[in-house]
Amino acid sequence: MPTAKQVEDYIRQGLPCDYVVVHGNDGQHFEAVVVSPLFEGKRMVQQHQLVYQALGDRMRNEIHALSLRTFTPQAWAQSSQELTEEQ
Numbered sequence: 001m002p003t004a005k006q007v008e009d010y011i012r013q014g015l016p017c018d019y020v021v022v023h024g025n026d027g028q029h030f031e032a033v034v035v036s037p038l039f040e041g042k043r044m045v046q047q048h049q050l051v052y053q054a055l056g057d058r059m060r061n062e063i064h065a066l067s068l069r070t071f072t073p074q075a076w077a078q079s080s081q082e083l084t085e086e087q
Helices: 004-014 044-055 073-086
Strands: 019-023 029-035 065-071
Touching (some): 044 065
Antiparallel strands (some): 019 029
């Protein structure tokens, strides 16, 4: 069973990312935030497919569930700014 850190490493190895964080401690269910310039101009489903491609067969064999939040670098910067302004 992979750890959250291993899943994060798998994503980083298969996809150029500005930021990745993965949570989950049961070895099968994970939540990830992924920021990649490759997401530019792509719909959310296409962004998620890129992450699944980076994980390859691990999505079928090792990871039971992966909740994804994907962002372009610009959308991530805007989201981060909005969070800062709310505080």
